[in-house]
Amino acid sequence: MREDLLERLAHAQAARARDALLRRVRTVDSIEGAHVVVDGRRLLDFASNDYLGLARHPRLVEAMVRAAREWGVGASAAHLLGGHREPHAALESALARWTGRERALLFSTGYMANLGAVSALLARGDLCVQDRLNHASLLDAARLAGCTLRRYVHADVHSAARQLATEARAPALLATDGVFSMDGDVAPLRALAALCNAERACLMVDDAHGLGVLGAEGAGSVAEAELSQREVPVLMGTLGKALGVAGAFVAGSAALIEALVQGARSFVYTTAMPPALAAATVAAIDTARFEGWRRDRLRALIAHFRSGAAARGIALFESRTPIQPVVVGDSARALAISERLRDAGLHVPAIRPPTVARGHARLRVALSAQHAECEVERLLDALAHAMNASGARDETALAAARESDACVERDDE
Numbered sequence: 001m002r003e004d005l006l007e008r009l010a011h012a013q014a015a016r017a018r019d020a021l022l023r024r025v026r027t028v029d030s031i032e033g034a035h036v037v038v039d040g041r042r043l044l045d046f047a048s049n050d051y052l053g054l055a056r057h058p059r060l061v062e063a064m065v066r067a068a069r070e071w072g073v074g075a076s077a078a079h080l081l082g083g084h085r086e087p088h089a090a091l092e093s094a095l096a097r098w099t100g101r102e103r104a105l106l107f108s109t110g111y112m113a114n115l116g117a118v119s120a121l122l123a124r125g126d127l128c129v130q131d132r133l134n135h136a137s138l139l140d141a142a143r144l145a146g147c148t149l150r151r152y153v154h155a156d157v158h159s160a161a162r163q164l165a166t167e168a169r170a171p172a173l174l175a176t177d178g179v180f181s182m183d184g185d186v187a188p189l190r191a192l193a194a195l196c197n198a199e200r201a202c203l204m205v206d207d208a209h210g211l212g213v214l215g216a217e218g219a220g221s222v223a224e225a226e227l228s229q230r231e232v233p234v235l236m237g238t239l240g241k242a243l244g245v246a247g248a249f250v251a252g253s254a255a256l257i258e259a260l261v262q263g264a265r266s267f268v269y270t271t272a273m274p275p276a277l278a279a280a281t282v283a284a285i286d287t288a289r290f291e292g293w294r295r296d297r298l299r300a301l302i303a304h305f306r307s308g309a310a311a312r313g314i315a316l317f318e319s320r321t322p323i324q325p326v327v328v329g330d331s332a333r334a335l336a337i338s339e340r341l342r343d344a345g346l347h348v349p350a351i352r353p354p355t356v357a358r359g360h361a362r363l364r365v366a367l368s369a370q371h372a373e374c375e376v377e378r379l380l381d382a383l384a385h386a387m388n389a390s391g392a393r394d395e396t397a398l399a400a401a402r403e404s405d406a407c408v409e410r411d412d413e
Ligand SMILES: Cc1ncc(COP(=O)(O)O)c(C=O)c1O
Pocket: 108, 109, 110, 111, 112, 114, 135, 137, 177, 181, 206, 208, 209, 238, 239, 240, 247, 248
C-alpha cells in the first residue's frame, strides 16, 4: 500500500520531539535596542546577526522610507522584465566598489544567490568540492547543479586537495564559507586560493558573516586575506547580517556577472528585491565602511567575552568573529541551558542537528556592537551558572565534538 505522506511527516515529527530536536518559531513582539520582547518577556538578544547594530539605524530607516515614497513598496517585476530600478543599479555599483570587483549582481536572498551561482556554473560531470561545515545553501546548490559533490575535512586544505584529485580532469569549483556560520572561524582562504590556482579550480567564497566585520572598511574575509578577483573569481555576500537589511549579491568579473544574468535561474525567475531595500542597503554600506568604531567595539566585546569565558572555565572554539559558539554536545542539554538563559532574561538559541552534526549541539552566542560590556558580563555569569546547573562538562563536550568531527571526515573521504 502507498505510504501516506502526512502520516510519514507525523512520525518524523514525533521522532524529532523525542530527540529534543523540535524547532519552534517565536514571535518577537517588539525590539528595544539590544533587547527583544518575546511572550511578554524582555530578553537581552544574543541571537541576532546584526553584528554592527545597523538594522534599526535611523539613516537606513530614513533611506528606506524616502525610497519607498519615490519607488513604492515592491519592484513589480523580475530584474530582466522592468523590475531593475535605479536603487538596484546604485547598490550593485556600491557593492562592486566595496569588494574590489568589476561587477556585482543582486539576488533576493543568500540562499538564492548560492543556488543561482553554483547551478549556473556547474553541470553534470563537473566537480564541486566543499568544506563540510559550509552553509546548507551551498550544499543544496551543488545538489541542484547535478554535479559530483565532495566534502572535505573542515578547514583542511590537504583534505580539499585530495577531494579535488579524485576527479583530476573534471571542471571544478571549490566553495567555502568565509566565516563559518555556526563555528565562527575563518576559512584558510589564502591556502585555498593557492590550491585552486595550482589545480585550475575556481574558488567561490560565501562571505555572509565576514562582510562588514572583517577586513579594511569591513570589505570582508576575502579583502582581509588580500585576494584579488582572479584568485577568488566568485564572491558571494549577504545583506541581511552585518548590513542589517536583506538580500544578497554575487561579485566578480563582468563576464561572470553577465553569465549569471543569463543563466542563474534564481535571478531570472523571481521578482526583484524592493527598491527601498536596495536604497537602505546603500546607506548601510556607507555606514559599515566609514564607521570603523563599530568594528573596533565589536572586537573589544569579542575579546571581553573570550577572556571572561576562559576565566569561568567555559570552553570555546577558536573564533575571532562575533559568532562565539559554546558547544555542549547533547541536544537536550543545549535546549535546557538555552531555557535557563531565557529564565535569566537572555536570548541565546540552542543549535541542534541537523544544523550541526549529532553530538555537536551548542549555544550560538552572536555579539553585536550594540551590546554593552556589562551585558556581555551578564551573559557570561548566566552562562556559567546555567552550564553548571545543567551538569554540562563543556571541555568534555568540546573534545568529544572535535573527535567525532574527525571521524565523520574520515568517512567522507
Ligand atoms: C554562510 C551563509 N550563507 C548563506 C546564507 C543565506 O543567506 P540568506 O539568509 O540571505 O538567505 C546564510 C544565512 O542565512 C549563511 O549563514
